[in-house]
Amino acid sequence: MSRDITLAKAVNEAIAEEMRRDETVFIIGEDVAEAGTPFKVLSGLVEEFGTDRVIDTPISEPGFMGIAVGAAMTGSRPIVDLMFGDFIYLIMDQLCNQAAKIHYMSGGKLEVPLVLRANLGATRRSAAQHSQSLHALVAHIPGLKVALPSSAYEAKGLMKTAIRDNNPVVIFEDKLMYQDKAPVPEEEYLIPFGQAAVKREGRDVTIVATSSMVAVAEEAADILSEDGISAEVIDPRTIVPLDEETILNSVRKTSRAMVVDEGHQSYGVTAEIAARISEKAFYHLDAPVIRIGAMDVPVPFSPALEDLTVPNARGVADKARKICRGELVHAA
Amino acid sequence: MSETRTHNTEDYLRMYRQMVRIRAFEDNANQLYLAAKMPGLTHMYSGQEAVAVGICEALTDEDRITSTHRGHGHCVAKGAEFKAMFCELLGKEEGYCRGKGGSMHIADQSHGNLGANAIVGGSMGIATGAALSAKRLGKNFVTVCFFGDGATAQGLWYEVMNMAALWNLPVIYACENNGYSEYTKTKEIAAGSLIKRAEAFGIESFQIDGQDVLAVNELAETLSDRCRKGEGPFFIELKTYRYHGHHVGDINRDYYRAKDEEAEWKKLRDPITNFGKWLEDQGIVSADELVEINNEIKADAEAAVEYALNAAYPDPSEVDMHVYAGVDHALDYLPGARP
Numbered sequence: 001m002s003r004d005i006t007l008a009k010a011v012n013e014a015i016a017e018e019m020r021r022d023e024t025v026f027i028i029g030e031d032v033a034e035a036g037t038p039f040k041v042l043s044g045l046v047e048e049f050g051t052d053r054v055i056d057t058p059i060s061e062p063g064f065m066g067i068a069v070g071a072a073m074t075g076s077r078p079i080v081d082l083m084f085g086d087f088i089y090l091i092m093d094q095l096c097n098q099a100a101k102i103h104y105m106s107g108g109k110l111e112v113p114l115v116l117r118a119n120l121g122a123t124r125r126s127a128a129q130h131s132q133s134l135h136a137l138v139a140h141i142p143g144l145k146v147a148l149p150s151s152a153y154e155a156k157g158l159m160k161t162a163i164r165d166n167n168p169v170v171i172f173e174d175k176l177m178y179q180d181k182a183p184v185p186e187e188e189y190l191i192p193f194g195q196a197a198v199k200r201e202g203r204d205v206t207i208v209a210t211s212s213m214v215a216v217a218e219e220a221a222d223i224l225s226e227d228g229i230s231a232e233v234i235d236p237r238t239i240v241p242l243d244e245e246t247i248l249n250s251v252r253k254t255s256r257a258m259v260v261d262e263g264h265q266s267y268g269v270t271a272e273i274a275a276r277i278s279e280k281a282f283y284h285l286d287a288p289v290i291r292i293g294a295m296d297v298p299v300p301f302s303p304a305l306e307d308l309t310v311p312n313a314r315g316v317a318d319k320a321r322k323i324c325r326g327e328l329v330h331a332a
Numbered sequence: 333m334s335e336t337r338t339h340n341t342e343d344y345l346r347m348y349r350q351m352v353r354i355r356a357f358e359d360n361a362n363q364l365y366l367a368a369k370m371p372g373l374t375h376m377y378s379g380q381e382a383v384a385v386g387i388c389e390a391l392t393d394e395d396r397i398t399s400t401h402r403g404h405g406h407c408v409a410k411g412a413e414f415k416a417m418f419c420e421l422l423g424k425e426e427g428y429c430r431g432k433g434g435s436m437h438i439a440d441q442s443h444g445n446l447g448a449n450a451i452v453g454g455s456m457g458i459a460t461g462a463a464l465s466a467k468r469l470g471k472n473f474v475t476v477c478f479f480g481d482g483a484t485a486q487g488l489w490y491e492v493m494n495m496a497a498l499w500n501l502p503v504i505y506a507c508e509n510n511g512y513s514e515y516t517k518t519k520e521i522a523a524g525s526l527i528k529r530a531e532a533f534g535i536e537s538f539q540i541d542g543q544d545v546l547a548v549n550e551l552a553e554t555l556s557d558r559c560r561k562g563e564g565p566f567f568i569e570l571k572t573y574r575y576h577g578h579h580v581g582d583i584n585r586d587y588y589r590a591k592d593e594e595a596e597w598k599k600l601r602d603p604i605t606n607f608g609k610w611l612e613d614q615g616i617v618s619a620d621e622l623v624e625i626n627n628e629i630k631a632d633a634e635a636a637v638e639y640a641l642n643a644a645y646p647d648p649s650e651v652d653m654h655v656y657a658g659v660d661h662a663l664d665y666l667p668g669a670r671p
Contacts (some may be wrong), residue, residue: 063491066457107430108654
């Protein structure tokens, strides 16, 4: 049985279920207790689990991230709430130099089982310091796993897997999707890392899309279908590890590929996935692999400008149409 | 030497031996570097032995420590063995971290050492988090966070001291003030008083002679007991001195530190010599017996070096092991990552 619930509720359920199952799980971050975070994702948890397990911190991101690393090394399973993914810049040393490397540097003797909840996404009129999509930054660092849920269903299943994982896992939720509803089973389920979901089957072009860009890709597929173009939409769900096989199999079938992600276009997730397709499915391709990321500018405040920076369905559909018609083959 | 608590002969001799073991380890590590037998570089702890030993002797194997890039002393004091330590310095498979940590990340995890840390001040969060685990999970262990005076310039310390004080965590922040922040005098980088910085958070703080192993040990015993009763956190500033440069290659250092100053500390304030004299004065041990202890440890260290020099390097297949817990080989786990 399933019911439609919001992504916020799905995350809340995942955390509550895991906290009931395992008393070493706790939450730490700013305004996580009574406030339930500004996005209200954690509402009600402090009432059930108390302030000992839902711990409000001062505004000290490096401090509480470091504390979570030490707690994880000594028998706890902390869930760190970073409020905004943008604050990842503040905690880079604790995340990338400490959490990510401790298992390796100790020759496998120490483990850091923690979950970092961050978010991503623009078009919320929050300007450049609260609108970024920084998952590629984290995915670059060996030792971290990175999950990007695209709906309430993924959000719950990936969160439960993350909490049980013995490694540092970073989950980026799109901050515009918290109120989006989707069917979520009432029974327990987990989504294994490294298994992409084929969201829509198609035969002419593969669109690999992450997080909120999955909905953008699906909308683009609707537009394309009016032109008789059949697009396959693939959601990797985790970018570390990445289910390369599902992506390559799809490209071998459709012979065209696009990658859509809300991180900046240059040096990003789109570049990585496009490069792998080009390297490993080259002879199956009828067109160059196209990347569509966010514009390489800080995210502007003005709605008139901000909307221009993020990929949209019309733009994705236009590019897809062009590669299907052989119009984007660059002359040598 | 201050001495108000009752120790038995065995305790005294163990503390003496542990200090000598650190010095012997460092002398050999220095030689390995100078003879170009050791990869990378290393940071000597010689001169500061009374701090690591005085504090770690007050701790059990369950108690945790976090350490610094000058971490050999803490590692020995917390119970590590020479062989696995020298193997780690040389990047050998039998090293405590299977050769993946080296000098700056050395740790004997089985004795509660959560690791040396090559980021100055990088482990302050980890130590505080271990203390949070202890409190939340109802465990009785205490965590000591070792760091140098240079690390007091890092903001992380202020963030975690604030939370440790708010939440009464069982953590002791042990600042080894050796007077130098890498190649710069501490007084040039630290405004005001270090102890007052901790006191500003309402953390009970102490200044102590870090060359006096018994004084350090007595304070550490008192504070670790009080931590176990929920009276933490605490801060200790231990005045000490590093005999070598910032790292082993820092030989010509007249431009920031006078030779006379180094000579004076070595002659008048050496923690091992002075404790040895005290043991003699108290009739606990004879001069000959001290020499015998020194020689025996020196021979142990040399044998361990010999062993480590001949030990095997890790198999190449280990290069992508231990990236992820529960994953044998990272490059198989990350499809497509393999070139």
